[in-house]
Amino acid sequence: MKEVLENINKAFESKARLGIMSVLIVNESVDFVTLKNLLDLTDGNLASHTRSLEELGYIECRKQFIGRRPNTTFSVTEKGREAFAKHLNALEEFLQNQNI
Amino acid sequence: MENKEALDTLHDIKNLMEKSTKFLSISGISSVLVGIYACIGTGVAYNLLNANTSQRLMQICIVALVVLFFSLVTVFTMSYRKAIKVNRNIFTDKSVYRLLWNFFLPLFAGGVLCVSLLWHHHYGLTSSIMLIFYGLSLVNCSKYTYSDIRYLGYAEIFLGLIDSFVVNHALLFWVIGFGLLHIAAGIYFYYKVERRQALFSSNTRVNA
Numbered sequence: 001m002k003e004v005l006e007n008i009n010k011a012f013e014s015k016a017r018l019g020i021m022s023v024l025i026v027n028e029s030v031d032f033v034t035l036k037n038l039l040d041l042t043d044g045n046l047a048s049h050t051r052s053l054e055e056l057g058y059i060e061c062r063k064q065f066i067g068r069r070p071n072t073t074f075s076v077t078e079k080g081r082e083a084f085a086k087h088l089n090a091l092e093e094f095l096q097n098q099n100i
Numbered sequence: 101m102e103n104k105e106a107l108d109t110l111h112d113i114k115n116l117m118e119k120s121t122k123f124l125s126i127s128g129i130s131s132v133l134v135g136i137y138a139c140i141g142t143g144v145a146y147n148l149l150n151a152n153t154s155q156r157l158m159q160i161c162i163v164a165l166v167v168l169f170f171s172l173v174t175v176f177t178m179s180y181r182k183a184i185k186v187n188r189n190i191f192t193d194k195s196v197y198r199l200l201w202n203f204f205l206p207l208f209a210g211g212v213l214c215v216s217l218l219w220h221h222h223y224g225l226t227s228s229i230m231l232i233f234y235g236l237s238l239v240n241c242s243k244y245t246y247s248d249i250r251y252l253g254y255a256e257i258f259l260g261l262i263d264s265f266v267v268n269h270a271l272l273f274w275v276i277g278f279g280l281l282h283i284a285a286g287i288y289f290y291y292k293v294e295r296r297q298a299l300f301s302s303n304t305r306v307n308a
Contacts (some may be wrong), residue, residue, distance in 0.1 A: 018109065020114040030120070036195060038120055088113070091106050098103045 009087040024076040132288030134171040138278035141167035203241035222288035227270035231260030
C-alpha cells in the first residue's frame with residue numbers, strides 16, 4: 001500500500017498542474033491563452049503553475065513575438081512524460097487495490 | 101472517499117485530453133439533413149438527365165454545388181450552436197482548424213480531380229471519385245472529432261470502389277453514399293451519443 005502512494009507525484013497534486021500536464025501530453029505544443037481557456041485559470045495562476053512545472057523540468061516554455069505581441073508556448077519534456085505516466089499508473093494501482 | 105477522488109481525477113484528465121485535441125460539437129441531426137439534401141439533389145438530377153437538354157451537364161453541376169453549399173451551411177450553423185451551448189468558441193479553437201484542414205485537404209484534391217475529369221469529358225468515374233475522396237476525408241479527420249466517423253468513411257470508400265466497377269449506375273451509388281449513409285449514420289450517432297450521455301449521468305448519480 002505504501003509503495004503505491006510513494007509513486008503518487010506531489011507535483012501533480014494540484015488540479016491545475018495535473019490539467020496542464022494532461023493537455024500538454026496529447027498536444028505537440030499549446031500556447032498560453034489556449035491553456036488558460038481550457039483550464040479556466042487566471043493569467044497569474046497559470047503563470048505560477050507553469051513556472052513551477054518548468055523548474056521541475058517537466059515542461060518547456062518558448063517565448064517569441066507574433067508581430068508585436070508576445071506569445072508563449074509550452075510543450076512537455078521527456079522527463080515530464082515519464083513522471084506523468086508514473087503518476088497515472090500509481091493512481092490506477094491505487095484504484096485497483098481499493099476495489100479488491 | 102479517496103477512491104472517488106482518484107476516479108474523478110482520472111476522469112478530469114481524460115476530459116481535458118479529449119477537449120484539447122478533439123472538436124466534439126457535431127450533431128447527428130445535421131448529418132440526417134445533409135442526407136436529405138443529397139436525396140433531393142439526386143431526384144432533381146435524375147429528372148434533368150431524362151429531360152435531355154443540351155446544357156444538362158452544367159445544370160447537374162449547379163445542382164451538386166447547391167447541395168454542397170446547403171450541406172456546409174447546415175453543418176456549420178448546427179455545430180456553431182452546439183459549441184455555444186457548451187461554452188466553446190469555434191473561431192478561437194485550435195482543434196477546429198485541425199479538423200477543417202484534415203477534412204478539406206483530401207476533399208479539395210478529389211474535387212479538383214473531378215473537375216479535371218469533366219473537363220476531359222470522362223464522365224464515368226466522377227461519382228466513384230467523389231465517394232472515395234469523401235471517405236478518405238472522413239477517415240483523415242476522424243482523429244480530431246468523434247472517432248466513429250471513420251466507419252462512415254470506410255463505407256464511402258468501399259461504395260466508391262464498387263461504383264468504379266459498375267457502369268451506368270452513378271446516381272444510384274451517389275444517392276446511397278451521400279443520401280442514405282448520411283441519414284443512417286446521423287440517426288445512429290444521435291442515439292448513440294444521447295445514450296452515452298444518459299448512461300454517464302446515471303453513473304455519476306450512483307457514485308454520488
